[in-house]
Amino acid sequence: MTEVYVGATAEEASEEAARRILAAITEARESRGVAHIALAGGATPKRAYELLAAELDDWSAVEIWFGDERAVGADDPDSNYRMLNETLMAAGGPDPANVHRCEGELGAEEAADAYATLLTERVAAGADGLPVLDLAFQGLGPDGHTASLFPENPGLDATGICAPVHNSPKPPPDRITMTLGVLQAARSIVFMATGESKAKPAKALLGAPDRAVPASLLGGERTVLVADAAALPDYSS
Numbered sequence: 001m002t003e004v005y006v007g008a009t010a011e012e013a014s015e016e017a018a019r020r021i022l023a024a025i026t027e028a029r030e031s032r033g034v035a036h037i038a039l040a041g042g043a044t045p046k047r048a049y050e051l052l053a054a055e056l057d058d059w060s061a062v063e064i065w066f067g068d069e070r071a072v073g074a075d076d077p078d079s080n081y082r083m084l085n086e087t088l089m090a091a092g093g094p095d096p097a098n099v100h101r102c103e104g105e106l107g108a109e110e111a112a113d114a115y116a117t118l119l120t121e122r123v124a125a126g127a128d129g130l131p132v133l134d135l136a137f138q139g140l141g142p143d144g145h146t147a148s149l150f151p152e153n154p155g156l157d158a159t160g161i162c163a164p165v166h167n168s169p170k171p172p173p174d175r176i177t178m179t180l181g182v183l184q185a186a187r188s189i190v191f192m193a194t195g196e197s198k199a200k201p202a203k204a205l206l207g208a209p210d211r212a213v214p215a216s217l218l219g220g221e222r223t224v225l226v227a228d229a230a231a232l233p234d235y236s237s
């Protein structure tokens with residue numbers, strides 16, 4: 001059953017999301033000596049990343065990954081790496097050497113292969129051979145997508161570690177995503193959703209797994225949804 005936290009405002013949700021990411025980092029470092037954290041792109045998490053940078057001084061043994069990236073270079077306005085650089089990293093976050101950028105400028109196929117190789121080299125795998133992240137921090141799209149796993153898009157059924165995505169309904173069309181299998185294998189999953197445009201997918205995320213709502217395929221015991229009241233009007237924490 002997915003746990004739910006509802007803040008009155010997006011700021012409260014951002015504060016809780018930062019706390020949850022920090023808790024995952026702390027648990028991983030204490031238990032395994034290293035924290036492998038995959039972060040979401042998009043706009044929702046920006047404030048949470050700024051708050052996280054303010055909360056954590058010691059970033060040793062924290063390795064940052066991207067649940068997805070657009071097939072663009074690091075300086076492109078669409079780049080999730082650029083967004084993280086302007087938020088978490090600019091506010092005094094992790095050592096850039098420990099922020100593993102997906103090289104979107106290579107094109108979706110080549111970048112997906114290169115990122116999968118890097119994950120294999122640096123993240124211990126589980127019994128199924130997939131890297132086990134300590135946290136998958138996920139955004140939620142109005143259509144129920146998460147990372148770049150979109151309804152009725154072939155990327156949703158991709159096997160392996162990373163997959164190229166084309167014809168994304170959310171621009172830009174060409175992307176790279178961690179596969180559903182890798183995200184499902186994470187030790188913990190935290191979604192963040194704010195605003196009334198996320199109310200329908202947030203409710204669906206808490207329902208039964210449904211391929212029409214890719215995010216719902218990541219629900220369950222290890223999953224938390226952090227939302228504001230606009231995204232979950234029928235809930236109160």
Ligand code: 6PG
Pocket residue numbers: 040041042043044045068069070080138139140141142145146147148170
């Ligand atoms: C991306 C994101 C994507 C995002 C959702 C929500 O690269 O676009 O990873 O999955 O998290 O689309 O985006 P917003 O937070 O901007 O609403």
